[in-house]
Amino acid sequence: MDVLIPILAAAVRSGTPVVYAVMGEILAERSGVMNLGLEGLMLLGAFAGFSATQSTGSPELGLAAAFAAGTLATFIHAFLCVTLGGNQTVSGLALAMFGGGMSAMLGRGHIGETIKGLMPFDFPLLCRIPLIGPVFFRHDVMVYISFLLVFFLHFFIFRTRPGMNLRAVGENPRAADAMGMSVSRARYLYTLVGGGLAGLAGGYLSVVYSQMWVEGMTAGRGWIAVALVIFGIWRPVRAMFGCYLFGGIDALQLRMQAAGTSIPAPILLMLPYLMTLGVLVFISIRSKSGILLGAPASLGTPFRREERE
Amino acid sequence: MSGWRLERRVSPSALWSASVTAVSILAALALGGLLMALMDVNPAKAYFEMLRGSLGSWYGFAETIVKAIPITLTGLACILAFKASIWNIGAEGQLIMGALAATAFVRYSRLESPFGILVCMFAASAAAGGLWGAVPGFLKGKWNVNEIIATLMGNYIAACLMDLLLYGAWKDPASMGFPMTAPFPPGARLWVFAGRLHAGLFIALVLAVMIHVTMRRTQWGFEVRVIGENRKAARYVGIGIMKNIVLVMFLSGAIAGLCGMSEVAGLHGRLSRGFSVGYGFTGVIVAWLAGLNALLLPFVAFLMGILLVGGDTLQVVMGLPLSSVQVVQGLILFCVLGGDIFRNYRLIRPRAPRHREAV
Numbered sequence A: 001m002d003v004l005i006p007i008l009a010a011a012v013r014s015g016t017p018v019v020y021a022v023m024g025e026i027l028a029e030r031s032g033v034m035n036l037g038l039e040g041l042m043l044l045g046a047f048a049g050f051s052a053t054q055s056t057g058s059p060e061l062g063l064a065a066a067f068a069a070g071t072l073a074t075f076i077h078a079f080l081c082v083t084l085g086g087n088q089t090v091s092g093l094a095l096a097m098f099g100g101g102m103s104a105m106l107g108r109g110h111i112g113e114t115i116k117g118l119m120p121f122d123f124p125l126l127c128r129i130p131l132i133g134p135v136f137f138r139h140d141v142m143v144y145i146s147f148l149l150v151f152f153l154h155f156f157i158f159r160t161r162p163g164m165n166l167r168a169v170g171e172n173p174r175a176a177d178a179m180g181m182s183v184s185r186a187r188y189l190y191t192l193v194g195g196g197l198a199g200l201a202g203g204y205l206s207v208v209y210s211q212m213w214v215e216g217m218t219a220g221r222g223w224i225a226v227a228l229v230i231f232g233i234w235r236p237v238r239a240m241f242g243c244y245l246f247g248g249i250d251a252l253q254l255r256m257q258a259a260g261t262s263i264p265a266p267i268l269l270m271l272p273y274l275m276t277l278g279v280l281v282f283i284s285i286r287s288k289s290g291i292l293l294g295a296p297a298s299l300g301t302p303f304r305r306e307e308r309e
Numbered sequence B: 001m002s003g004w005r006l007e008r009r010v011s012p013s014a015l016w017s018a019s020v021t022a023v024s025i026l027a028a029l030a031l032g033g034l035l036m037a038l039m040d041v042n043p044a045k046a047y048f049e050m051l052r053g054s055l056g057s058w059y060g061f062a063e064t065i066v067k068a069i070p071i072t073l074t075g076l077a078c079i080l081a082f083k084a085s086i087w088n089i090g091a092e093g094q095l096i097m098g099a100l101a102a103t104a105f106v107r108y109s110r111l112e113s114p115f116g117i118l119v120c121m122f123a124a125s126a127a128a129g130g131l132w133g134a135v136p137g138f139l140k141g142k143w144n145v146n147e148i149i150a151t152l153m154g155n156y157i158a159a160c161l162m163d164l165l166l167y168g169a170w171k172d173p174a175s176m177g178f179p180m181t182a183p184f185p186p187g188a189r190l191w192v193f194a195g196r197l198h199a200g201l202f203i204a205l206v207l208a209v210m211i212h213v214t215m216r217r218t219q220w221g222f223e224v225r226v227i228g229e230n231r232k233a234a235r236y237v238g239i240g241i242m243k244n245i246v247l248v249m250f251l252s253g254a255i256a257g258l259c260g261m262s263e264v265a266g267l268h269g270r271l272s273r274g275f276s277v278g279y280g281f282t283g284v285i286v287a288w289l290a291g292l293n294a295l296l297l298p299f300v301a302f303l304m305g306i307l308l309v310g311g312d313t314l315q316v317v318m319g320l321p322l323s324s325v326q327v328v329q330g331l332i333l334f335c336v337l338g339g340d341i342f343r344n345y346r347l348i349r350p351r352a353p354r355h356r357e358a359v
Helices: A004-030 A038-056 A059-083 A088-106 A132-136 A141-159 A161-171 A173-178 A183-209 A221-231 A236-259 A265-286 B014-038 B043-055 B058-083 B091-108 B114-143 B147-166 B200-217 B219-229 B231-236 B241-268 B279-289 B297-317 B323-344
Strands: B005-008 B345-348
Touching: A004 A038, A004 A132, A004 A141, A004 A161, A004 A183, A004 A221, A004 A236, A038 A059, A038 A088, A038 A183, A038 A221, A059 A088, A059 A183, A059 B323, A088 B279, A088 B323, A141 A161, A141 A236, A161 A173, A161 A183, A173 A183, A183 A221, A221 A236, A221 A265, A221 B147, A236 A265, A265 B114, A265 B147, B014 B043, B014 B323, B043 B058, B043 B297, B058 B091, B058 B200, B058 B219, B058 B241, B058 B279, B058 B297, B091 B114, B091 B147, B091 B241, B091 B279, B114 B147, B114 B241, B200 B219, B200 B241, B200 B297, B219 B231, B219 B241, B231 B241, B241 B279, B279 B297, B279 B323, B297 B323, B323 B345
Parallel strands: none
Antiparallel strands: B005 B345
8 A cells, every 4th residue: 555655646646737638628629629739738838837937936827827828829729720610630730730849949948947836735634534635635736726627627518508508519510509609609718728728737747747847848648638538538527537547657657767677768658658549449449330429529520600511 | 790701612723722822831931930030030031041051052952852752751651541531640650660670670681682681671661660550540440549649659659669779779889878770781771872862762752653643543542532531422332441441551651661761771871769850740741731642742842841951051050949840830731721711712702781672
């Protein structure tokens, strides 16, 4: 048990940035807009968070800047995909490239510089619960907020009227339009919020998790997040477990590297990607007739009001 | 805005298409210039230096072609997959696997005849890249596993495999810790001419013609296009979807694998970490820019080569990081995508309200 608890706690910490990115992507995809640019958005957010924390000395402002950077960059994607009805795959890939390049360009003079970020604190009372306490309640405030976010989103999507509208827009935009909802307004809103959360995910990496700037520091977490949305069949709580599974593998391989095993580091580094591929195959085999259970029906298809199919 | 509406152009003319693409690229370069200006870099000078570095001398021109070779190959790999509406974003991993297979062959084979070595390197790299593509293809065909994620994970896994070998068994003891293999023996090099140009150029051009002809003139090419345009229709007329998806992904990966081989055996003469500077991703862009036209692709790849060589020049002359090239690539993709709407739609001006019939 004494060996397991630190690993589980590290899994939660390491999974948290992915939780933010995955929750953002669930919102965007539920509205029908696929955003493959997460990797770039996370990198932009990571640099914005690092830079703002460094210049203001406030990690809170840093995280706000990360959210803002993610939202701002996603505006390009939303404009191309919602207003112009462009190809969401291409736009997302472009966003990933643009964000990665931009963050590297802006951050080139700061590689390896450290900042003082958010510190962990024990959550009152809850941290004393055996097992649960040390694993879940001895982290920083962003981890606690991520728990709230996941349960809030579950409630929002499945139990509130705006959430129902969101699902309607993603499942059948034409019907939603006929009901008097504005499809493009909803898609803009949720795509932008989703992009902001991806930025925040990157901010968590630089401001809280590693407290420094490293070029390409997301190391594929953005793409892994896209896969985990599918694994979570577009449901926040289920996707959260996927994130902690990733976090667990990541924490485990880091620990094994630190402990100096005879397994070469590249093999350990490969594990999160193999796991992601594994869970993706697993969930795809389980879903029936090629159509994923819970995939929003209009995902990836632009909506043009004046055109009829 | 009320009253403005979009009307689909039934078949946009080639001239219109080309001019839209040209304007889009110019818009992207203008946006890139704006970003440079924000970073206190004179954009006019930067673009001038890029052109001078790439087209201003024979060396620069040859270097542009050297860069255009791998981009053409990865672009062809993408065209093949995209024609079938399969998003192979894994050319990067497939070319790494091709390079690994070629290197493995150079290290472990006992073949003497230079011709035999080249043929086997060819086959090994195509097979390795092809398998790296066929696996996501199989997963896609069999269980509809998202190929974008599967191929991307393949990129990361291939990069880890390369690190494993380059920091381990394959490391050149004389490289002073730098992750690269010992130089290939002369018998295991592709033909190199005019400085750094190499036989990869002919592989790329021949494949471009072959793919163009296959796609336009053969039954199989037709089947692949039907799968790409309308998978339901393809199933209805009895085209084997599963078989074709695996085959397309195998061939797509094989071309990328050849690209890896041509880079290590043609250009560098050894396998080193970072031998591919994101050519797999650049391939996606050029394939899209060329409108999935294999004959047009080498020219687009040449233009992209100007950007890459120019980027190298900027790094040296003006201290701009290489990542600025990635930014411009992203911008080009954004602008071309945005331009697409003008390619396929025309904006109708609001007319004076029509006289309504009396109720």
